[in-house]
Amino acid sequence: MSTSELSSRISARLAQDIAVGEIACGAHLRAQEVADRYKVSRTPIREAFAALEEQGILRRFPNRGYFVADSIPQNIISEIKEAVDVARDEYQIFAEDWLTDQLPEIVTEQALRQRYNMTKARLSDLLARAAREGWAERKEGYGWRLLPVAKTAEAFDEIYRFRMAIEPAAMLEPSFKLNKEALASLRRTQERMLEGGVNSLPAEKLLDNGATFHEELARMSNNPFFLSALERVNRMRRLMEYRTKIDRQRLTEQCTDHLEIVSLLEQGEVLEASFFMRRHLSSALRRKARTAKFWSMTHQKD
Amino acid sequence: MSTSELSSRISARLAQDIAVGEIACGAHLRAQEVADRYKVSRTPIREAFAALEEQGILRRFPNRGYFVADSIPQNIISEIKEAVDVARDEYQIFAEDWLTDQLPEIVTEQALRQRYNMTKARLSDLLARAAREGWAERKEGYGWRLLPVAKTAEAFDEIYRFRMAIEPAAMLEPSFKLNKEALASLRRTQERMLEGGVNSLPAEKLLDNGATFHEELARMSNNPFFLSALERVNRMRRLMEYRTKIDRQRLTEQCTDHLEIVSLLEQGEVLEASFFMRRHLSSALRRKARTAKFWSMTHQKD
DNA sequence: TATCGGATTATAGCCTCCTGAAAAACAATC
DNA sequence: GATTGTTTTTCAGGAGGCTATAATCCGATA
Incomplete structure (x- = not known):
C-alpha cells in the first residue's frame, strides 16, 4: 500500500x-x-x-x-x-497567502514552518521555488523578503508588455526554425478548444493550453533564453490568473488568433506571424487592463 | 575575533x-x-x-x-x-567544473557533497542557486540534471540576442522614467573607467560595472520583468566570461558607448538612446561571436 | 533476447539536539 | 533625541542516526 x-x-x-x-x-x-x-x-x-x-x-x-x-x-x-x-499544493497556498496580504513582507523560516507545519527541507524547497519564480529572496542575515512583483494589478500589464518585447522577437531570431509537427499539434489543440473545449475543459487546463502555445513557439527560436524568460513570467501569471474568473468569450477570440498565427507560420510567413503575435498580445493587454482595473477595485485595498 | x-x-x-x-x-x-x-x-x-x-x-x-x-x-x-x-566561492567552482566537463550530466547530491566536502544544507543551497540560474534541475527521483544551457559557445550569442530584444524595449516602456541621480552615478563610474580604471581595476569589477550599467537602465523601465530577466542572463554570462581573458581595448569602446547613451538620455532623447543601445549590443555580439569562436576552438573538445 | 520480478545497495528526506550568529529589546552616552 | 553599547531572544545551519524509497544488480521467465 x-x-x-x-x-x-x-x-x-x-x-x-x-x-x-x-x-x-x-x-x-x-x-x-x-x-x-x-x-x-x-x-x-x-x-x-x-x-x-x-x-x-x-x-x-x-x-x-x-x-x-x-x-x-x-x-x-x-x-x-x-x-x-485537486492538486492545489503547498506552493499555491503559500503564493495565495502572499497575494492576499496574509503574510508580512519579511518572514523568517521559523514562522513559515509553524504556519504551514512543514519540515525544514520541504520549506526550503518551497522558498527556493518562490525565489526561482522571482517573488522571494533570502535576506543576507536571517529571514526572507517577499517581493510585491506579482501582487499588484499592474503586474498583469507588465507581464504582457514584457511578452510583447520577447515573443515577436523570438520568432525573428536567426536560429528560429519551424517545427511542423509541433505546429500541427498546436493547431489540433486550439481547434479542439474552439470545437467546444472552451466550455467543457477545466479552467486550469485552458490556461495551460494557452501558455503551452506561446511557449512552443518560443522554443522554436532555438534560443533557450527566450523560452525560459517566457516560462518564468507564465508561471507567475498563472499564480495570479488562478484567482480570476476565466472569460470564455475572450478565450474563443484567443484561439482564433492562435490559429491564425499557426496558419501564417505554416505558410512560412514568419514576419507576418511575428507582427500578428505582437498585436495579439497587445489586444490581450488592453483587455487585461480593464479586467485588472476591475480586479483591483474589487480585490485590493486602498 | x-x-x-x-x-x-x-x-x-x-x-x-x-x-x-x-x-x-x-x-x-x-x-x-x-x-x-x-x-x-x-x-x-x-x-x-x-x-x-x-x-x-x-x-x-x-x-x-x-x-x-x-x-x-x-x-x-x-x-x-x-x-x-579571491572571492571565488563554491558556486563558481561548481559552475566551472560543469563548464569544463568535470562533472557528469546526472549527479547525485551525495557525489557532490563528497566532491566538494559540503554539508547537506550548503549543498542544497548551491543546487537551489544553480536551479535558479537555470542550469540545474532536480530529477523526479534521486539526483540532479545539469543542463548544457551555458556550456556552448553559442550561448554567448544567444544571450546577446536576447538582450537586444529586451534592453532597447525596456527603454521604450510607457512606465520608463529617467532617474537623474542614477544616471549621474552611472556617468561617473564610466568616466572613472575611461580615465584609467580600465587598466587598473580587477577584471571582475570591470565586468560588474558593465552589468550594473545595463541593469540600472532596465530598472528605469519600472517593469520588474525586464530587470529580472536581464539580471538573470547577466548572472549566467558572468559564469562564462569569468573564464575568458578580458579585452581592455574593447572595454574602452564600450565605456564610450555607455557615455553616449547617458548623454542621449540626459537630453531626453529616449528613442535615440534605445536605438543606440541596440546597436551597442549588436556590435558587442559581432565582436563576441569572434571571441566565442576562438574560445570554442581552444577550449572545447570536438 | 527482451522483459519481468525479487533482492541489494544507495540516496536523500526527516528528526532531534546543539550552537554560532543575527535580530530585537533595552540601557547608556553624547 | 539620535546614536552607541549591552543583553536577551530568536533564528537557522550543522551533525548524526533513522527510514522510506529510488536506483541498481542479478536471476528467472516467456
Missing part, C-alpha cells in the same frame, strides 16, 4: 493518459519504457502499476507484466479527469 | 567602498545607516566595524562610534582592491 509521492504522481499521470485515450486499451506497459519517459528507475514505475491494478485500470499477467484493462468504467474515467484540479 | 561570514562580507564591501573613495576619509559610519543599506541588523555591522578597526581602516571613539581613518596607507588600499578576486 505504500504509495510514495513519486509513484502516485506517476500513476496519476498514467491514469490521465489512459483516460484521455493517449494510451490505448489492452496495450502492454513496459516498465523500462515508462521509466525512461519519466526519467526515473523502474522501482517507482512498478509501484505505480501495482496501484493502478488495484483500481482496475491495469491488469497484471505474472511474468509478462501489466496491460491496460480492456475496458474502463466510465465513472472511473471521469473521476480521473477531475482529479487534476 | 569571531568574524562570521556575513560580517566579513560586509567588512570587505565597506573596505572596497573606502578604498575606491566612495566613502570619504574621516567620515562617521553610523551603524544603523549601514545596517539599513545592507538590510541586516546592527549586530553584524558592528562586528565588521571592529574587524576594520583592527586593520586600521576605521578608528573607534568610545560612545561616539566608528570613523574612517584620516589616512590609509597605500599598501593597505591596494591589498583591499586585490582582495575581490
